[in-house]
Structures are given as C-alpha cells and as structure tokens.
Amino acid sequence: xxxxxxxxxxxxxxxxxxxxxxxxxxxxxxxxxxxxxxxxxxxxxxxxxxxxxxxxxxxxxxxxxxxxxxxxxxxxxxxxxxxxxxxxxxxxxxxxxxxxxxxxxxxxxxxxxxxxxxxxxxxxxxxxxxxxxxxxxxxxxxxxxxxxxxxxxxxxxxxxxxxxx
Numbered sequence: 402x403x404x405x406x407x408x409x410x411x412x413x414x415x416x417x418x419x420x421x422x423x424x425x426x427x428x429x430x431x432x433x434x435x436x437x438x439x440x441x442x443x444x445x446x447x448x449x450x451x452x453x454x455x456x457x458x459x460x461x462x463x464x465x466x467x468x469x470x471x472x473x474x475x476x477x478x479x480x481x482x483x484x485x486x487x488x489x490x491x492x493x494x495x496x497x498x499x500x501x502x503x504x505x506x507x508x509x510x511x512x513x514x515x516x517x518x519x520x521x522x523x524x525x526x527x528x529x530x531x532x533x534x535x536x537x538x539x540x541x542x543x544x545x546x547x548x549x550x551x552x553x554x555x556x557x558x559x560x561x562x563x564x565x566x
Contacts, residue, residue: 472534473561475508478516481564482506482530486520488564496523527552530561537562 473481483506487493496502502523509519509529518530527544529552541557543549 473516473532473537473565475511475516477565478530478532478534478561479506479508479518480566481561482518482520482532484564484566485559485561493523532561536560537565 486506493504497504503521503525504523505521507519507521509517511517514534516532516534518532520528520530522528525545527546529542529544530539531542532539537560539559539561541555541559542552543555544552
C-alpha cells in the first residue's frame with residue numbers, strides 16, 4: 402500500500418513540475434513589446450458589459466509625439482497667466498499701463514513637467530503659478546516680503562488651458 406502511494410505521489414509530483422516548468426521549448430525568444438489589440442466580446446447580451454476586455458496597444462513613439470503636441474509651451478503659459486490675471490482683476494490693465502506701479506510676469510523656472518510663472522503684483526506681492534505642462538492644472542502661492550515669512554500656497558487653482566488663445 403505504501404509503495405502504491407509513493408508511486409502515485411511521484412507521478413503527481415512529476416506532472417506538477419512539468420506543468421510549472423518553462424513553456425519556451427528551449428528557445429531563447431524574447432516576448433514582443435507591442436502586442437496587437439485583443440478584444441473579447443461575449444455574445445450573451447446579459448454578460449457582455451462585464452466580459453469586454455481591451456488590451457492597450459499604444460506605441461510609445463506616438464505617445465511622445467502626442468504629449469509634445471499637447472504640452473503647454475513656456476510662452477503659452479506666460480500669456481495664459483497674464484490673461485487670467487487681467488480677467489480676474491479688471492483694473493489691472495490700467496495699472497500695467499501706468500508708470501506708477503511695478504508689475505511684471507516672468508518665467509521663473511521651466512522643465513519638462515512644470516512651468517513656474519512669477520507675477521509681481523502692484524502690491525509688491527510675489528504670486529507664483531505652478532503649472533503642470535501636460536494637464537494645465539495650476540496652483541498658486543503668494544509671498545509678501547515683510548508680511549509673510551515664506552511662500553504660502555493659497556486655495557486658488559485654475560487650468561491655464563482655459564486661458565490659452
């Protein structure tokens with residue numbers, strides 16, 4: 402009896418090891434990176450919605466081109482922030498045109514993911530707009546020398562894409 406159990410156990414163990422073994426038949430073939438789109442559709446209408454599977458077949462070169470074409474340029478960001486400031490403060494245009502105030506906008510920093518625009522307000526406040534280059538999502542900080550100790554994030558947010566012409 403014990404001998405029969407050992408034989409059956411050995412066979413089961415051998416089958417298990419073969420099932421867990423490599424499935425490449427001894428070849429050293431690398432898997433392909435860009436596989437075709439596979440869509441599984443159940444013809445049963447009741448289960449169709451839950452059984453649909455779509456594989457993403459995006460090509461990274463195409464994605465890079467799309468990102469580059471949708472990325473916000475430094476000049477677009479600067480113009481959009483100026484437009485935003487003018488729209489949110491209608492009196493600002495007169496102050497900009499006047500020699501009585503020091504007002505300016507500068508691109509303070511820029512990298513592949515973020516643009517920072519500095520707006521020096523007529524009140525001497527330094528307002529920075531941190532812009533996500535792809536989404537356009539922007540948050541705002543403010544620093545007023547002698548009043549605040551450091552740059553502080555405000556609750557103001559916007560999307561600069563709404564102000565790009």
